[in-house]
Amino acid sequence: MKCRCSSFIVSLALGGVCGTALDISGRFDRLVAKAGKSNLGKGLATEILLCCIGALSIVGPVIAAVKGDHTMLFTNATLDFVTSMVFGASFGWGMLVVAPVLFCWQGSIYLVAKFLSASFFTDPLVTEISIVGGFLIACSGLVLLKIRDVKTLNFLPSLLIPIIFFIIKDVTGLF
Numbered sequence: 001m002k003c004r005c006s007s008f009i010v011s012l013a014l015g016g017v018c019g020t021a022l023d024i025s026g027r028f029d030r031l032v033a034k035a036g037k038s039n040l041g042k043g044l045a046t047e048i049l050l051c052c053i054g055a056l057s058i059v060g061p062v063i064a065a066v067k068g069d070h071t072m073l074f075t076n077a078t079l080d081f082v083t084s085m086v087f088g089a090s091f092g093w094g095m096l097v098v099a100p101v102l103f104c105w106q107g108s109i110y111l112v113a114k115f116l117s118a119s120f121f122t123d124p125l126v127t128e129i130s131i132v133g134g135f136l137i138a139c140s141g142l143v144l145l146k147i148r149d150v151k152t153l154n155f156l157p158s159l160l161i162p163i164i165f166f167i168i169k170d171v172t173g174l175f
Helices: 002-022 024-035 040-053 055-067 071-091 093-116 123-144 152-172
Strands: none
Touching: 002 024, 002 123, 002 152, 024 040, 024 152, 040 055, 040 071, 040 093, 040 123, 040 152, 055 071, 055 093, 055 123, 071 093, 123 152
C-alpha cells in the first residue's frame, strides 16, 4: 500500500511539473479566448475533464478491450449523457465539441488496451490511473464550486506517469 501511495504522489508531482512547463492550461485558455468571451471555455474544460478523466472513462474501455465486458462502458456512457445534458443547458450548443473528444479518447484507450492485452493492464496499473483521474475530477469540482483555482489541465500528464512507470517496470524488472 505504501508503494501505491508514493507512486500516486510521484505521478501527480511529475505530471504537474510537465503540464506546467508545457503550459497546457494557459494554451487552452488562449485557444478559448480566440473562440469567444463566454463561459464556454470553462464549461468545455470541465466537461472534458469529467467525461474523459473519470475512473469509468479509463477503466471502461480497458475492461471492454481486455475482457469483452462492456457494462462499465455503457454505464459511463449513460452518466456522460446526463452530465452532457446539464452542461449543454448551462453552456449552450458549443458543448457538442465534447462528443468527438470523448469518442477519440475512449476509442484510443480501447485500441491501446486491445494492442497491449490484459497482461499489461493489471489491477495495480488501472488503480493508479483511477486514483490520478479521481484527483483531477476533485480539482475540477473545487474550480466549479469556486473554492480554489486549480489549473487542472496542467495535471493531465499525470495520467501518463503510471503507464510509463509500469512499462519501465515490465521492461527492466527493477521495481
